[in-house]
Amino acid sequence: MVNLWAMQEEKHMERVTKMKEDVKDLICSEMPRVEKLEQIDAVQRLGLGYHFEEEIKNALRAITNGTTNRSWAFDGDLHATALRFRLLRQNGFTVEQGVFERFMTEDASGFQESLREDVKGLLSLYEASFYGFTGEAIMDEARTFSSACLENLKGDGVWSKRIDHALDMPVHWRPNRLEARWFMDMYEEDRLDRSNPVLLDLAKLDFNIVQSVYRDEVSKLARWWVNLGLNKMDFCRDRLMEHYLWNALMVYEPQFGVFREMSTKVTCMITLMDDVYDIFGTWEELQLLTTFIERWDISEIDKLPPTIRTCFLAMYNTTNEIGYWTVKDRGFNIIPYLHRLWVNQGKSWLEEAKWYHEGYKPSLKEYLNASVTSIGGHVVLFCSYFATSDKLSKETLEYLCSIPNVMYCSSLILRLTNDLSTSSAELARGDNFKSLQCYMNETGASEEATRHHLKRLVREAWKQMNEDALGHNPCSGSGSRRFLGACLNLARASQLFYQYGDGHGIPDRETKDNLRSILIQPVSIRVAATASS
Structure with missing residues (x-):
């Protein structure tokens, strides 16, 4: 049985190698510009973009053809113009919002009414609008106009699935693995795209191969978690599978298993310690625990209560294990930087605990100053840099520890997405005020108005992060490309987990479905190979 499986795997890999060459030829081949854009979009939405990064860059570079972005456009073709805009920004090219001016009224007050029936163009405009930067008024108008038009076109024949999917969440906000799973079905079902059977077959095979990598990784992590014994602590959330999924969505490429292993362990420690501070420790115990985190010394660890001592030791040993790997594999001692971030975590957790124990109600600004750190994104994003980059330097790591804008926005x-979905449940279990309650208490605003305000903050954070991750960034370059992608993907995973409720704290049907799709259920593949075209 083992030998038969090995033979099947070898056969799959031979087939994949051949199809990858066919897809490379497809991307590099001569074809009309609109068709080339649609093929590139399909490659990326099918989850194959990481195989063909250079080919895609070169193809997009050729499409721009050395002309200025403002002057180069498809006259009168909203779909092509918007698709080109999205793909260029998505792949790090400079393109101005002015390419859409030709589709606006003479006084530039809005988009032309004649566009309301152009379903394909509206969908492309809607998706492009989420790549806007701060202060880009045309992109804001594009989003308002296209979303309103698409709402009125819901249920419109062959486009209904795509409209519903886009309005539920734009492609820019969706994690690549889940978008790939959905887009395979769409690509196979309809004839709206210039479908290529080789591309579809490769996407399915690649998805299943990557999924098998994920299954091996999560099995090893499950043994680690059980051996720690922390899964038996009844006060803390046991969310290993959810933590792994989160990190697999952040850096999904199969070659970065080291990141997923280390970052999943770090995420487990964040949730564990968050629960210690929120619902387990007394005020005096939490002050002592924070002192131990700051000192990073276990010589007098018996001063901590037994359960908290076990939790701190787990965090301490996990961090040192990561540090050992980095010294051994990269020749760089990462522990001082991780320790600095853990100290920031501890201080922010303690600040929130102080508010709770004193009954203090912070303003939204006070709350966010602590809670954007306490939720743990900074530590995880820091891991995404040193675990995926082969060029570590003191200057870059110092820069990341200062929490640049792209990390903060993510x-x-x-x-904010956590708070919008979890506030009621977390207050009920004894947790602190969240951003929703802070803003309502501070301003007297209704819950509906507060939710509107917080969602606006989310949109503004996305605009700034777009500019930092997709435009010019001090941390740009080949060594930081995965890091910048992880910043975008952390936000995407967040919106996925909290879209319909608390998909992390109380895993809902959507979270379970996503786990099955990404980690458990392979994609159905035809037995016979499709001949390349």
């Missing part, structure tokens, strides 16, 4: 989205 963590802010995590914090």
Whole structure:
């Protein structure tokens, strides 16, 4: 049986290698510009973009053809113009919002009414609008106009699934693995795209191969978690599978298993310690625990109560294990930087505990100053840099420890989406005020108005993060590309987990479905290989 499986795996890999060459030829081949854009979009939405990064960059570079972004456009073709805009920004090219001016009224007050029936163009405009930067008024108008038009076109024949999918969440906010799973079905079902059977077959095979990598990784992590014994502590949330999924969505490429292993362990420690501070420890115990985190010394650890001592030791040993790997594999001692971030975590957790024990109600600004750190995104994003980059330097790590804007915005989205979905449940279990209650208490605003305000903050954070991750960034370059992608993907995973409720604290049907899709259920593949076209 083992030998038969090995033979099947070898056969799959041979087939994949051949199809990858076919897809490379497809991307590099001569074809009309609109068709080339649609093929590139399909490659990326099917989850195959990481195989063809250079080919896609070169193809997009050729499409721009050396002309200015403002002057180069598809006259009168909203779909092509919007798709080009999205793909260029998505892949790090400079493109101005002015390419849409030709589709606006003469006084530039809005988009032309004649566009309301262009379903394909509206969908492309809607998806492009989420790649806007701070202060880009045309992109804001594009989002308002296209979303209103698409709402009126719901249920419109062959486009209904795509409209519903886009309005539920735009492609820019969706994690790549889940979008790939959905898009495979769409690509196979309809004939709206210029479908390529080789591309579809490769996407399915690749998805299943990556899924098998994930299953091996999560099995090893499950043994680690059980051996720690922390799954038996009844006060803390046992969410290993959810933590792994979160990190697999952040850095999904199969070659970065080291990141998923280390970051899943770190995420487990964040949730564990968050529960210690929120619902388990007394005020005096939490002050002592914070002192131990600051000192990073276990010589007098018996001063901590037994359960908290076990939790701190788990965090301490996990951090040192990560540090050992980094020294051994990268020749760089990462522990001082991780320790600094853990100290920031401890201080923010203690600040929130102080508010609770004193009955203090912070303003939204006070709350976010602590809670954007306490939710743990900074530590996880820091891991995404040193675990995926082969060029570590003191200067870059110092820069990351200062929490640049791109890290802050990603963590802010995590914090706000969490609060918008979990506030009631967490207050009921004895947790602190969240951003919703802080703003309502501070301003007297209704819950509906507060939710509107917080969602606006999420949108503004996305705009700033777009500019930092997709435009010019001090941390840009080949060594930081995965890190910047992880910043975007942390926000995407956050919105996925909290879209319909607390998909992390109380895993809902959607979270379980996502776990099955990404980690358990393979994609159905035809037995016979499709001949390449």
